Amino acid sequence: MLIPDRSPSGRIDVLANGPYQVGGGLPLLRALIISDARGDPVSWIVGEPYLASKTYRLCRCGHSRMWPICDATHGSVGFDGGETDSRVPYIERAEVIDGPALRLTDVRILCSNAGFCTREGGTWRLTSQSADPHARRLAIEQAGNCPSGRLVAWETNGEVIEPVLSPSVCVIQNPRIGIRGPLWVRGRIAVYSAAGVRYEKRNRLTLCGCGLSHNKPFCDGKHQDH
Ligand code: FES
Incomplete structure:
Protein backbone atom coordinates (compact mmCIF):
# COMPACT_ATOMS: atom_id res chain seq x y z
CA MET A 1 0.00 0.00 0.00
CA LEU A 2 2.16 2.86 -1.29
CA ILE A 3 1.25 6.53 -1.60
CA PRO A 4 3.10 8.24 -4.48
CA ASP A 5 5.41 11.10 -3.45
CA ARG A 6 4.50 14.45 -5.08
CA SER A 7 6.28 16.77 -2.69
CA PRO A 8 5.77 20.54 -2.71
CA SER A 9 8.62 22.92 -2.02
CA GLY A 10 7.20 24.50 1.16
CA ARG A 11 7.90 23.19 4.63
CA ILE A 12 6.80 23.58 8.22
CA ASP A 13 9.21 23.67 11.14
CA VAL A 14 8.07 23.08 14.70
CA LEU A 15 9.97 25.54 16.89
CA ALA A 16 10.91 24.43 20.41
CA ASN A 17 8.14 25.48 22.85
CA GLY A 18 7.08 27.97 20.19
CA PRO A 19 5.09 28.29 16.97
CA TYR A 20 5.09 26.56 13.61
CA GLN A 21 7.27 28.33 11.09
CA VAL A 22 5.81 27.97 7.61
CA GLY A 23 8.06 28.63 4.64
CA GLY A 24 8.15 28.32 0.88
CA GLY A 25 5.11 30.42 0.05
CA LEU A 26 2.52 27.91 1.23
CA PRO A 27 -0.91 29.60 1.14
CA LEU A 28 -2.76 30.03 4.43
CA LEU A 29 -6.47 29.54 3.81
CA ARG A 30 -9.74 29.29 5.71
CA ALA A 31 -11.46 25.88 5.63
CA LEU A 32 -15.08 25.99 6.67
CA ILE A 33 -16.94 22.81 7.64
CA ILE A 34 -20.41 22.63 6.08
CA SER A 35 -23.00 20.54 7.95
CA ASP A 36 -26.38 19.17 6.93
CA ALA A 37 -29.70 19.89 8.66
CA ARG A 38 -28.89 17.30 11.36
CA GLY A 39 -25.57 18.96 12.12
CA ASP A 40 -23.45 16.24 10.52
CA PRO A 41 -20.44 17.58 8.58
CA VAL A 42 -20.77 16.84 4.86
CA SER A 43 -18.30 19.03 2.95
CA TRP A 44 -15.69 21.76 3.01
CA ILE A 45 -15.47 25.26 1.63
CA VAL A 46 -11.77 26.00 1.28
CA GLY A 47 -10.14 28.98 -0.29
CA GLU A 48 -10.53 32.34 1.37
CA PRO A 49 -6.96 33.48 2.10
CA TYR A 50 -5.95 34.43 5.63
CA LEU A 51 -2.85 36.38 4.72
CA ALA A 52 -0.46 36.71 1.83
CA SER A 53 3.09 36.12 2.98
CA LYS A 54 5.88 33.81 1.87
CA THR A 55 6.76 32.92 5.44
CA TYR A 56 4.72 33.16 8.61
CA ARG A 57 4.46 31.75 12.12
CA LEU A 58 1.36 29.99 13.41
CA CYS A 59 0.31 29.72 17.03
CA ARG A 60 0.97 26.37 18.70
CA CYS A 61 0.13 27.27 22.31
CA GLY A 62 -3.44 28.44 21.65
CA HIS A 63 -3.02 31.73 23.53
CA SER A 64 -2.15 34.19 20.77
CA ARG A 65 -4.32 37.29 20.69
CA MET A 66 -3.81 37.19 16.91
CA TRP A 67 -4.62 33.46 16.57
CA PRO A 68 -3.84 31.65 14.26
CA ILE A 69 -0.86 33.98 13.85
CA CYS A 70 1.79 33.73 16.58
CA ASP A 71 2.20 36.87 18.72
CA ALA A 72 4.91 35.37 20.99
CA THR A 73 2.53 34.83 23.92
CA HIS A 74 3.93 31.27 24.23
CA GLY A 75 6.91 32.81 26.00
CA SER A 76 4.81 34.38 28.76
CA VAL A 77 2.48 31.41 29.38
CA GLY A 78 5.27 28.86 29.84
CA PHE A 79 4.10 26.73 26.93
CA ASP A 80 5.50 23.19 26.97
CA GLY A 81 5.52 22.17 23.32
CA GLY A 82 7.35 18.87 23.79
CA GLU A 83 6.73 16.59 20.82
CA THR A 84 5.21 13.28 21.90
CA ASP A 85 4.09 11.60 18.65
CA SER A 86 5.52 8.07 18.42
CA ARG A 87 6.71 8.53 14.80
CA VAL A 88 5.54 5.01 13.99
CA PRO A 89 4.51 5.16 10.29
CA TYR A 90 0.78 5.48 9.71
CA ILE A 91 0.31 2.11 8.09
CA GLU A 92 2.17 0.28 10.85
CA GLU A 162 -6.78 9.87 -1.72
CA PRO A 163 -8.28 13.25 -2.62
CA VAL A 164 -6.08 15.54 -4.70
CA LEU A 165 -5.14 18.39 -2.37
CA SER A 166 -3.14 21.38 -3.45
CA PRO A 167 -0.32 22.14 -0.97
CA SER A 168 -1.70 24.58 1.58
CA VAL A 169 -2.22 25.20 5.27
CA CYS A 170 -5.81 25.70 6.36
CA VAL A 171 -7.33 27.16 9.50
CA ILE A 172 -10.33 24.94 10.24
CA GLN A 173 -13.51 26.77 11.14
CA ASN A 174 -16.28 24.67 12.60
CA PRO A 175 -19.40 26.75 13.31
CA ARG A 176 -20.80 23.85 15.40
CA ILE A 177 -18.19 24.29 18.11
CA GLY A 178 -16.57 27.64 17.27
CA ILE A 179 -13.26 27.15 19.08
CA ARG A 180 -9.58 27.35 18.24
CA GLY A 181 -8.72 24.05 16.69
CA PRO A 182 -6.27 22.31 14.44
CA LEU A 183 -4.32 23.52 11.45
CA TRP A 184 -5.00 21.38 8.41
CA VAL A 185 -1.85 20.66 6.41
CA ARG A 186 -2.68 19.47 2.92
CA GLY A 187 -0.74 18.09 -0.01
CA ARG A 188 2.22 16.15 1.43
CA ILE A 189 3.99 19.11 3.00
CA ALA A 190 7.11 18.23 4.96
CA VAL A 191 6.86 18.88 8.71
CA TYR A 192 10.10 18.95 10.71
CA SER A 193 10.45 18.57 14.47
CA ALA A 194 12.28 21.11 16.63
CA ALA A 195 15.24 18.71 16.42
CA GLY A 196 15.15 18.94 12.60
CA VAL A 197 13.82 15.43 11.97
CA ARG A 198 11.12 15.12 9.32
CA TYR A 199 7.82 13.47 10.23
CA GLU A 200 6.21 11.01 7.86
CA LYS A 201 4.89 12.91 4.83
CA ARG A 202 1.14 12.55 4.49
CA ASN A 203 -1.42 14.01 2.11
CA ARG A 204 -3.57 15.10 5.05
CA LEU A 205 -2.61 15.85 8.62
CA THR A 206 -3.70 18.18 11.39
CA LEU A 207 -1.30 20.06 13.65
CA CYS A 208 -2.36 21.10 17.14
CA GLY A 209 -3.20 24.80 17.33
CA CYS A 210 -4.59 24.82 20.89
CA GLY A 211 -1.60 23.57 22.87
CA LEU A 212 -3.55 20.77 24.58
CA SER A 213 -2.76 17.73 22.43
CA HIS A 214 -1.10 14.74 24.08
CA ASN A 215 0.26 13.76 20.67
CA LYS A 216 2.13 16.93 19.71
CA PRO A 217 2.71 18.28 17.21
CA PHE A 218 -0.41 16.58 15.88
CA CYS A 219 -3.98 17.30 16.97
CA ASP A 220 -5.62 14.53 19.01
CA GLY A 221 -9.02 16.18 19.42
CA LYS A 222 -8.31 17.72 22.86
CA HIS A 223 -9.24 21.19 21.59
CA GLN A 224 -12.85 20.16 22.24
CA ASP A 225 -12.03 20.04 25.99
CA HIS A 226 -11.71 23.86 26.04
S1 FES B 1 -5.97 21.63 18.06
FE1 FES B 1 -4.98 21.01 19.88
S2 FES B 1 -5.78 19.02 20.21
FE2 FES B 1 -6.76 19.65 18.39
Missing part, protein backbone atom coordinates in the same frame (compact mmCIF):
# COMPACT_ATOMS: atom_id res chain seq x y z
CA ARG A 93 -0.16 1.56 13.57
CA ALA A 94 -3.38 1.45 11.59
CA GLU A 95 -6.31 -0.78 12.38
CA VAL A 96 -7.46 -2.36 9.11
CA ILE A 97 -11.16 -2.77 8.37
CA ASP A 98 -11.78 -4.99 5.35
CA GLY A 99 -15.15 -4.67 3.64
CA PRO A 100 -16.35 -6.62 0.60
CA ALA A 101 -15.41 -3.83 -1.87
CA LEU A 102 -13.34 -1.41 0.19
CA ARG A 103 -10.61 -1.35 2.85
CA LEU A 104 -10.42 1.30 5.54
CA THR A 105 -7.44 2.10 7.77
CA ASP A 106 -7.80 3.95 11.05
CA VAL A 107 -5.30 5.48 13.49
CA ARG A 108 -7.46 6.66 16.39
CA ILE A 109 -4.87 8.92 18.07
CA LEU A 110 -4.80 11.18 15.00
CA CYS A 111 -8.51 12.04 15.32
CA SER A 112 -9.21 15.80 15.18
CA ASN A 113 -12.95 15.34 15.77
CA ALA A 114 -14.04 17.00 12.53
CA GLY A 115 -17.01 14.61 12.51
CA PHE A 116 -17.28 13.64 8.82
CA CYS A 117 -17.24 9.93 9.73
CA THR A 118 -20.59 9.65 11.55
CA ARG A 119 -23.26 10.06 8.86
CA GLU A 120 -25.48 7.11 7.77
CA GLY A 121 -24.03 4.68 10.29
CA GLY A 122 -20.43 5.86 10.07
CA THR A 123 -17.47 5.12 7.83
CA TRP A 124 -16.64 1.79 9.49
CA ARG A 125 -20.14 0.35 9.01
CA LEU A 126 -20.34 1.76 5.47
CA THR A 127 -17.05 0.00 4.68
CA SER A 128 -18.48 -3.28 5.92
CA GLN A 129 -21.48 -2.65 3.64
CA SER A 130 -19.35 -1.61 0.65
CA ALA A 131 -20.87 -4.20 -1.69
CA ASP A 132 -23.61 -1.56 -1.91
CA PRO A 133 -22.30 1.19 -4.28
CA HIS A 134 -23.97 3.97 -2.25
CA ALA A 135 -22.31 2.79 0.98
CA ARG A 136 -18.95 2.45 -0.77
CA ARG A 137 -19.14 5.92 -2.31
CA LEU A 138 -20.10 7.49 1.01
CA ALA A 139 -17.33 5.67 2.92
CA ILE A 140 -14.75 6.94 0.40
CA GLU A 141 -16.15 10.48 0.64
CA GLN A 142 -16.14 10.47 4.45
CA ALA A 143 -12.61 9.06 4.71
CA GLY A 144 -11.35 11.60 2.15
CA ASN A 145 -12.94 14.50 4.07
CA CYS A 146 -11.18 13.50 7.31
CA PRO A 147 -8.68 16.37 7.66
CA SER A 148 -6.22 14.55 9.92
CA GLY A 149 -5.99 11.53 7.63
CA ARG A 150 -6.93 9.32 10.58
CA LEU A 151 -9.12 7.49 8.08
CA VAL A 152 -7.83 6.37 4.70
CA ALA A 153 -9.80 4.40 2.08
CA TRP A 154 -8.14 1.79 -0.13
CA GLU A 155 -9.18 -0.39 -3.01
CA THR A 156 -9.23 -4.06 -2.01
CA ASN A 157 -6.11 -4.54 -4.19
CA GLY A 158 -4.19 -2.13 -1.91
CA GLU A 159 -4.38 0.99 -4.09
CA VAL A 160 -4.91 4.08 -1.98
CA ILE A 161 -7.92 6.37 -2.64
